[in-house]
Amino acid sequence: VLHEVTEIDRGGQRVRVRSDEERWEPFDELLIATGALPLRPDLPGLDGPGVYGAHTLSEAGELFEALERDRPSRAVVVGGGYIGLEMAEAFRRRGLHVSLVDQARQVMGTLDPDMGVLVADALERIGVELYLEEGLKAVESEGGRARAVITGNRTLAADVVVLGLGVRPNVALAEGAKIPLGESGAISVDERMRTEAEGIWAAGDCVETFHRVSRKPFHVALGTVANRQGRVAGINLGGGAATFPGVVGTAVSKICELEVARTGLQEKELRELGWEFETARIESRTRAHYFPGSGKITVKILWEKRSGRLVGGQIVGVEGAAKRIDVLALAVTLGLTAQDLVDMDLSYAPPFSPVWDPVQTAARTALR
Ligand SMILES: Cc1cc2nc3c(=O)[nH]c(=O)nc-3n(C[C@H](O)[C@H](O)[C@H](O)COP(=O)(O)OP(=O)(O)OC[C@H]3O[C@@H](n4cnc5c(N)ncnc54)[C@H](O)[C@@H]3O)c2cc1C
Numbered sequence: 001v002l003h004e005v006t007e008i009d010r011g012g013q014r015v016r017v018r019s020d021e022e023r024w025e026p027f028d029e030l031l032i033a034t035g036a037l038p039l040r041p042d043l044p045g046l047d048g049p050g051v052y053g054a055h056t057l058s059e060a061g062e063l064f065e066a067l068e069r070d071r072p073s074r075a076v077v078v079g080g081g082y083i084g085l086e087m088a089e090a091f092r093r094r095g096l097h098v099s100l101v102d103q104a105r106q107v108m109g110t111l112d113p114d115m116g117v118l119v120a121d122a123l124e125r126i127g128v129e130l131y132l133e134e135g136l137k138a139v140e141s142e143g144g145r146a147r148a149v150i151t152g153n154r155t156l157a158a159d160v161v162v163l164g165l166g167v168r169p170n171v172a173l174a175e176g177a178k179i180p181l182g183e184s185g186a187i188s189v190d191e192r193m194r195t196e197a198e199g200i201w202a203a204g205d206c207v208e209t210f211h212r213v214s215r216k217p218f219h220v221a222l223g224t225v226a227n228r229q230g231r232v233a234g235i236n237l238g239g240g241a242a243t244f245p246g247v248v249g250t251a252v253s254k255i256c257e258l259e260v261a262r263t264g265l266q267e268k269e270l271r272e273l274g275w276e277f278e279t280a281r282i283e284s285r286t287r288a289h290y291f292p293g294s295g296k297i298t299v300k301i302l303w304e305k306r307s308g309r310l311v312g313g314q315i316v317g318v319e320g321a322a323k324r325i326d327v328l329a330l331a332v333t334l335g336l337t338a339q340d341l342v343d344m345d346l347s348y349a350p351p352f353s354p355v356w357d358p359v360q361t362a363a364r365t366a367l368r
Contacts, residue, residue, distance in 0.1 A: 045139035050146025072159030080107035084164030182208035210246030259322030264312030
């Protein structure tokens, strides 16, 4: 730790390392796992006091200390992805007044709009003010503290500002060594996690992967994917044989009282691919309707019209909702149809689901 690699010398099979001093370190095989970097647009005031990222533990620590020390009362979160939304909720739970700004039309852009709106409603119910379709223009500070966030439409008072604007693959080292990148801008690797440079491997947020539904190159920054890729690279580096077949875009998070999950392709992506598709969306319960703790769950499935195979699923609901996405992730991975889902022998007892699991109810609606 506290050693930064500043250069890869491919021909010399060595890396330049900077810590207290600088030295060259030789390698036989090299694995690049440099992760991702938070997006920071070149706008006035973003490096100013009172503006925080939420990317590393040390950033979170600094923010936490500032909250304890300065007791701010107004927070503005910029970015309505899962990290921004989790931060907005956390600020509300600490009693701050919270505004959330996003240039998009909806929060949680990885969901279709009809599912994203459920998440927006939950945020508004706990008092988060949403300012959508408003781009960030600048952050103003005064006397060593944040003062306001300027959007395209208004000025929002702010004592503390958090940026959750997404990430990009951290590829500077690879680029410096002329290791080829893919079309997403992440490092290009094969199924064994080998880059196109002899003896150099890569895994995690810095690499491009393959989307098993769209059959296209894809970049995703998730710990699930990074872990599995790391394992594959490690097995291969250790002399074994393993492959990483790609992803279907499964992700899950918890926003307020809602569990939010998605897999496969969403409507926007399907339209971009030019695929004909249909959707079904149902409301059901997480447990038998009479069982204590039973709550609402909304399930949406998307299938390709031509073949009938499932190509996507989204779930929003109370406790017990989210992990049902794993059944849909499996269905999407295997190219199953709604009929296959209906025929599946899924479990039931009142504490866990209605007799028909909500994912099967969605499949029945699809068949109708
Ligand atoms: C707030 C937050 C919440 C998240 N929640 C989830 C979640 O719920 N589920 C999920 O699946 N994923 C989640 N993720 C994503 C997950 O953390 C990442 O996908 C995962 O950590 C990627 O692993 P990695 O090893 O590729 O990169 P990282 O974990 O980012 O590790 C990269 C490491 O490389 C080091 N490094 C970079 N450049 C150099 C260099 N030149 N020399 C030496 N060292 C270098 C960095 O310091 C870092 O330690 C979350 C991320 C954030 C920020």
